[in-house]
Amino acid sequence: MRVLERIGRTLLRVSKFLRRDKKAMAGAIILFVLLVITAFPSWFTPHDPSAEIYTPGTGVSWNHLLGTTSFGQDVFSQVMAGTRQSVLIALIVGFLCTILSVIIGITAAYTGGWVDDTLSLLTDVVLVIPTFPLIIVIVGYVKSAGFWLMVFVLVFTGWSYGARQLRVQALSLRNRDYLLAAKARGESSWYVIFVELIPPMTSLIVANFLGTSLYAVLAASGLQFVGLGNINEQSWGTMLYWAQNNEALQTGLPLWALAPGVAIAVLGSGLALLNYAFDEVANPALRPVRATKIKAVS
Numbered sequence: 001m002r003v004l005e006r007i008g009r010t011l012l013r014v015s016k017f018l019r020r021d022k023k024a025m026a027g028a029i030i031l032f033v034l035l036v037i038t039a040f041p042s043w044f045t046p047h048d049p050s051a052e053i054y055t056p057g058t059g060v061s062w063n064h065l066l067g068t069t070s071f072g073q074d075v076f077s078q079v080m081a082g083t084r085q086s087v088l089i090a091l092i093v094g095f096l097c098t099i100l101s102v103i104i105g106i107t108a109a110y111t112g113g114w115v116d117d118t119l120s121l122l123t124d125v126v127l128v129i130p131t132f133p134l135i136i137v138i139v140g141y142v143k144s145a146g147f148w149l150m151v152f153v154l155v156f157t158g159w160s161y162g163a164r165q166l167r168v169q170a171l172s173l174r175n176r177d178y179l180l181a182a183k184a185r186g187e188s189s190w191y192v193i194f195v196e197l198i199p200p201m202t203s204l205i206v207a208n209f210l211g212t213s214l215y216a217v218l219a220a221s222g223l224q225f226v227g228l229g230n231i232n233e234q235s236w237g238t239m240l241y242w243a244q245n246n247e248a249l250q251t252g253l254p255l256w257a258l259a260p261g262v263a264i265a266v267l268g269s270g271l272a273l274l275n276y277a278f279d280e281v282a283n284p285a286l287r288p289v290r291a292t293k294i295k296a297v298s
Helices: 002-020 022-039 075-111 113-128 131-141 147-158 160-173 177-184 189-197 199-225 236-245 254-282
Strands: none
Touching (some): 022 075, 022 254, 075 147, 075 160, 075 189, 075 199, 075 236, 075 254, 131 199, 147 160, 160 199, 189 199, 199 236, 199 254, 236 254
8 A cells, every 4th residue: 555655656746747847848748649659550641651552752742741752652651650669669678678777776786795796797797798789790690680679689788777877876775764764664675675765766767767768769770770670660760771772862852761860859859858857856966056036125
């Protein structure tokens, strides 16, 4: 019951924060719109995104809002259909990386001893490995990496930074009075971790999730752009791949390349705005100084 009360109070504080902070509100609106498109892509795709049945290379019109590709496909429908995979990769990778970061970081800090040494060594090893070259090697070894292989690779390479941050934060909280009091009352370790230790770290955990999601969408799009993903799937990265291979900018079809790039930038901006806003919660030094108006006394 107490856990549910804590969760309810946390959600209430988050909702108040979103209404008060303009950056957070803007990011939440962007993410909400993209989530709606992800959940119901057919509502926003006027044409079959894979159908090569239209006049190739046409410009903007009422029937084709962003024109068509050199294969005769509707660009706007491809952007809308590609939203699902790009957003799902961002959210799934962000969620799984955050879960791993919380488990490894907080377990290391709370347990201490050889467990802390082992998990910290594992975190440091993954942390110092050059991430993007490793991703290219792994995905390049398995030709035409599908959705779940892409998710696995990004999770494997993306959890360590958050685990390091959460471990440091948990170490600073481990000997606080309220945690020592909970242990003195005989509370279980599960209760101390989930009810006393994790809630004060909520803003850092959320910021870690948003930062990892941003990393995931950029990395996945980059891999698909260079042809290391499944180029037959509908996503913003594969759109960039086909546009680049068919020289869209040189052949007078700039929207074919610009539209998915802008879509990636919009998703990245939404996540970055939310991430920056939650960073201000976790780090008071980042909060803007609000000048107080001093009324003149006559």
